[in-house]
Amino acid sequence: MMLHIPEVLTADELNTCRRLLAEAGWIDGRETAGAQAAQVKRNFQLPENGDITQQLQQIVLGALNRHPLFFSAALPKKILPPYFNCYTGEMNTFGNHVDNAIRTAANGQFRVRADVSCTLFFSHPHEYDGGELVVEDTFGEKRVKLPAGDMILYPSSSVHRVEPVTKGARTASFFWTQSMIREDERRRLLYDLDLNIMALREQYNETAEIVNLTSTYHNLLRMWAET
Template identity: 60%
Template sequence: MMLKFAQVLDAQGLARARELLAAGPWQDGRATAGRQAAAVKNNEQLQAGSEAAQQLQALVLQALERQPLFFSAALPKRVLPPLFNRYGGQSNAYGSHVDQAIRYLPGGVQRLRSDISCTLFLSEPEDYDGGELVIEDSFGEQRVKLAAGDLVLYPGSSVHRVEPVTRGTRLASFFWIESMVRSAEQRRLLYDMDQSLMALRAAHGESADTVRLTGCYHNLLRLWAES
């Protein structure tokens, strides 16, 4: 399931993010890539653990908490603190790869299964040429280049790449989620049911049928979730 969410970061949040990103420090993006990904990764990454990175992580995570549809789609159990990358100049692309299945949370003790990958765009699309996130799925390639502040969520198992940036600079945040519901098919069913329930409540209020369907949703979540 690939979903897009508009204006996760508002204008004020974007301005603050760009101010922090300008401060750096930046490093070679291959420092955090696995063996296969490192062979095709050519970008820069904000140094993890830096003051700027910590403030940006808090900014993004707080913005996600204000997105109920994001929670409905991802059903997050753990979220890897967001990372930040930059494409431009000689460090301008990321070839086809699959994200590592297991990531370590800061501290290197707890592990996270990367069920869902997320990219939050921080540059306006007209500020750079190229730089599309290309996601391969059963329906073919999906090319994603969103407005600054918008986010795309897609399966962590997808083969994907970032096309070369030929003009300007592409800034983005990226992170992974371990969902309470491991199965992508089950997450999709729950998300569709939740969206239908919200529409029914808006049209008919808390009717007896809506209450029963809500019970079905939560009983399925109870059956499938790992809390």
């Protein structure tokens, strides 16, 4: 499943993140890439344990924790603390690659199986040329360039790349989630069911049929979830 999640950040949070990113000291993004990805990765990244990185992580994780659409789609068990990157100048692209299946937190205290990948945009689309995230999967090839504050969610098993930024700078956060539901197909079914239940509840309030559908949702979650 590939999903555009709008307005993950409030206007104030976005402004704060953009200010912090403008003050940041960037390093070569290849320092955190796997062996295959390092061959095609040409961008900047924030140090994993830097003060600005930690401030940004708190803002992003706080926004995710309150966002019902993210929870419904990802059904997160663990979230790797977000990373932050910048594409500009000669450090402006990331070729085709697949994310490592297992990611380790910067402090080494826990590992995350990468089920769901996310990119949260900080730059407005008019501020840079190029820089589209291109994701290739069973749903075909999708090209993504979202408004600042919006996020794209997609399976971590997908081949993807970032097209060269030919003008300006593209800044974003990226991170991985281990889902309570390992299989993407099951996550999609639960997400579709959850959205339809919410729409029916808004239209008809709490009917017996909606209660039964809600029971079905939770029983499927109970059957499939890893907690």
